[in-house]
């Protein structure tokens with residue numbers, strides 16, 4: 043194993059490790075554009091030049107492999123001078139677009155310019171004008187070839203990750219530009235990722251363009267609810283400026299790196315599910331179709347459930363968190379002596395990268411916690427003799443109302459489930475509550491509160507606890523992590539896990555008892 | 563009295579009597595009261611005389627009273643004063659503003675509200691769809707003008723008489739901002755530094 047010195051600090055790395063990765067071990071950031079850990083090495087931007095003692099010239103850290111005894115300098119005067127020159131070179135034909143550029147604020151050109159460049163332009167010639175400015179190249183993607191620094195990350199992404207080959211670089215020298223292949227359209231299922239990896243504002247997301255500024259956003263760790271993969275994401279919320287985007291609170295999702303789940307990527311289908319968080323939400327409770335306060339609705343359901351004795355049941359959709367599933371189980375199957383089952387998750391298409399056929403985020407969690415699936419809810423209530431039922435989430439329930447005395451639905455959006463409800467309680471979506479999901483591979487991952495429940499909605503776990511109060515079985519959980527603790531206490535696969543030990547990247551079921559929990 | 567030079571930045575006109583312990587004559591009050599009445603009478607007579615002359619078109623260059631006859635007369639506003647905002651137009655009349663939201667970001671009163679949209683011209687790319695300034699909250703700091711990378715927002719209309727019947731009425735919309743014009747340079751001022759509008 044080669045042992046080398048970087049900026050005076052020794053580090054030992056595996057054979058074949060590049061200098062940029064070796065430096066990362068020491069928390070030394072080497073500026074770079076074309077290098078991306080998820081893609082092949084291109085070595086074309088030269089931003090990562092470092093000095094290696096004994097080498098005749100500067101070496102690119104992204105491609106040079108660590109060798110035993112190497113002495114590397116990443117931040118001496120020579121490195122800084124080279125960096126400034128490379129940056130000046132990259133910026134020669136770059137337009138002064140920052141005011142209109144959506145990347146401003148999260149742009150590597152801006153960042154490195156402030157850190158390493160910050161020199162005036164010495165260019166006397168006219169800038170080379172490229173052909174495509176603000177050109178649509180896919181359903182969600184805009185291209186600006188003038189802002190492109192030709193790092194080829196986007197090309198490598200379509201070649202190596204999606205294998206769809208839509209993009210290429212044509213022309214030569216300073217006329218080079220990113221072009222769509224003949225007849226191609228950047229509409230693959232992961233196309234949005236090119237915006238994430240483009241280090242500058244050459245590729246922008248049409249959905250996000252001009253809605254707000256990136257510095258208005260707060261990023262909150264979460265999990266995509268689009269399918270059973272459970273891609274790690276950051277929810278970007280706009281908390282302070284409600285006049286943007288028609289009052290939408292959530293502006294976008296960005297994938298978050300997790301080598302165990304989604305690497306650096308996420309699919310477009312999931313990426314744009316954020317719209318459901320603010321769109322067409324249930325914001326008030328109803329009793330028999332009439333608007334009521336949440337308390338009145340809870341009282342009505344509480345009374346109906348009490349009347350039904352142990353002929354009660356709960357049906358939970360697989361969009362519910364582990365915590366909500368646990369409360370449903372503890373109250374209905376446990377304390378009340380009734381029944382609890384989960385609803386069949388919606389199915390869709392799958393592919394061989396990330397997308398799974400199971401279109402719910404927590405099917406595995408429901409399997410582990412409730413065990414029983416109610417494939418046909420109406421048949422299920424008949425079979426179990428349930429007289430009063432609480433449904434958590436969305437499901438096709440036609441005919442349910444006729445079978446039982448009382449249907450209460452805790453829902454987030456009006457839909458098929460609320461049509462069958464005597465009482466509708468407005469619950470929370472994943473961005474509005476703390477909790478956890480278990481993806482299909484059995485990895486338990488946390489979701490965090492990004493925004494408060496919308497309008498008059500209440501966190502679903504609170505609604506379930508309130509029902510417990512009204513049925514004489516109060517829970518004494520103050521926060522969601524207390525619920526998880528109880529869950530970990532009672533269900534073996536979750537044993538040893540806690541919200542804290544799940545960290546930012548989650549942990550597999552069963553890992554709490556076998557290995558020390560991963561802390562991110 | 564009208565020619566008492568007021569130095570910029572001073573509150574008391576030059577030549578005003580110095581404050582000190584009251585003298586005997588001042589303390590017995592009667593003399594001072596009579597003197598006050600005398601001063602008032604002089605001003606009253608002079609103003610009335612001059613206003614009368616003005617009425618028949620004489621002695622127009624002699625100002626009649628120190629009071630500014632608002633709104634017929636407007637007080638002089640130094641050219642660099644930060645006054646009501648306007649959005650600068652391009653030659654074709656479209657707003658020069660590109661909706662970059664720098665002004666909105668820097669505004670300490672958070673009184674700028676911008677919603678941007680795609681401009682059909684890809685070389686302009688971005689334009690404001692909504693641009694409101696709530697003058698009821700503005701503190702006239704001028705940061706928005708400083709921050710603008712396009713020199714699209716200016717505070718040079720010299721409009722200071724801002725009033726409305728409601729809070730919402732204090733909100734300037736994009737159209738109103740575009741309608742603003744830079745004030746004409748003000749040449750003539752009187753000895754008090756006040757400019758008389760024709």
Ligand code: SF4
Pocket residue numbers: 136137138139140141143144145146147149150151152189242243244
């Ligand atoms: S890519 Fe970066 S440097 Fe270029 S215009 Fe956009 S924000 Fe500015």
Ligand code: SF4
Pocket residue numbers: 189190191192193194195196197220239240241242244245
């Ligand atoms: S469009 Fe972006 S990612 Fe693609 S080559 Fe240009 S700068 Fe790199």
Ligand code: SF4
Pocket residue numbers: 665668669670671672673674695699700701702703704705706707
């Ligand atoms: S003058 Fe100051 S307070 Fe008023 S709009 Fe501009 S930045 Fe905001």
Ligand code: SF4
Pocket residue numbers: 141658659660661662663664665666676706709710711712713714715
């Ligand atoms: S800073 Fe200037 S260009 Fe940017 S939004 Fe404000 S007025 Fe428009």
Ligand code: FES
Pocket residue numbers: 073074075076077084085086087088089090091102103104105
């Ligand atoms: S990051 Fe090494 S050459 Fe681009």
